[in-house]
Amino acid sequence: MHIYALISQKGGTGKSTLARQFAVLAGEAEPSLLIDRDPQRTTTKWWARRQDLAPVPERPDLVDVDGTSLTAAAAALRRKSAGTLFIDTRPAVEEPEAEAARIADLVIVPVRPSPDDLEAVGETLKILRRLDKRAVLIVNAAKTASRATSARAALSRYPVPVCPIHVADRTVYLDASLEGRGVGEMRGAAAREAWDELRQVWTWIQEMKHEQ
Numbered sequence: 001m002h003i004y005a006l007i008s009q010k011g012g013t014g015k016s017t018l019a020r021q022f023a024v025l026a027g028e029a030e031p032s033l034l035i036d037r038d039p040q041r042t043t044t045k046w047w048a049r050r051q052d053l054a055p056v057p058e059r060p061d062l063v064d065v066d067g068t069s070l071t072a073a074a075a076a077l078r079r080k081s082a083g084t085l086f087i088d089t090r091p092a093v094e095e096p097e098a099e100a101a102r103i104a105d106l107v108i109v110p111v112r113p114s115p116d117d118l119e120a121v122g123e124t125l126k127i128l129r130r131l132d133k134r135a136v137l138i139v140n141a142a143k144t145a146s147r148a149t150s151a152r153a154a155l156s157r158y159p160v161p162v163c164p165i166h167v168a169d170r171t172v173y174l175d176a177s178l179e180g181r182g183v184g185e186m187r188g189a190a191a192r193e194a195w196d197e198l199r200q201v202w203t204w205i206q207e208m209k210h211e212q
Ligand SMILES: Nc1ncnc2c1ncn2[C@@H]1O[C@H](COP(=O)(O)OP(=O)(O)OP(=O)(O)O)[C@@H](O)[C@H]1O
Pocket: 010, 011, 012, 013, 014, 015, 016, 017, 018, 038, 040, 042, 089, 090, 091, 140, 141, 142, 167, 168, 169, 170, 171, 173, 174, 177
């Protein structure tokens, strides 16, 4: 079992969007699982909408850890399941997020290319460093390629790998969220472009995990 935690102290960076999209993408190759540790339950609601699709997609599965500790649940999953687990977290870096970070093989930190977000990511990385946890940065929801490029340049001051491919700001991600789908499960050129971009980002993340 490979475990990834999506963490950022700042809200709205794309933790839930990327957790879900990567879970669908990883599910193409092997079992994939999601754990929703955010009381807003956005990922749980997306998953519930997915159960209304026909046919119901087999992956990802949602694991309910209410009543058990995340650490115990992850240890049990590591023992008995193969595949990939994504843990979506709250917009915070406190004990529940630290727990998700500790059990993860790699932490994925999405960051929007806005001045506020770029500044706020420092605090998230500081806490992850204190936990001695490897992380990667993904520029998400960039309106233009040049904004993504300057965001990556700004992020290069941190001792954390920055994905050379960014995730663009696309309405198809909103549609996918509404429909309980991965963008790869949608029709049209916009969905295909999004899927292709995500696939490249996901490939890079897996390479980063293997570099440990
Ligand atoms: N690449 C993108 N293109 C367009 N919209 C996006 C993109 N990524 C995220 N969004 C939208 O931005 C909003 C915030 O994204 P999301 O919910 O994934 O962030 P989050 O980090 O999980 O937020 P929170 O901190 O509240 O949990 C959502 O409405 C989502 O659909």
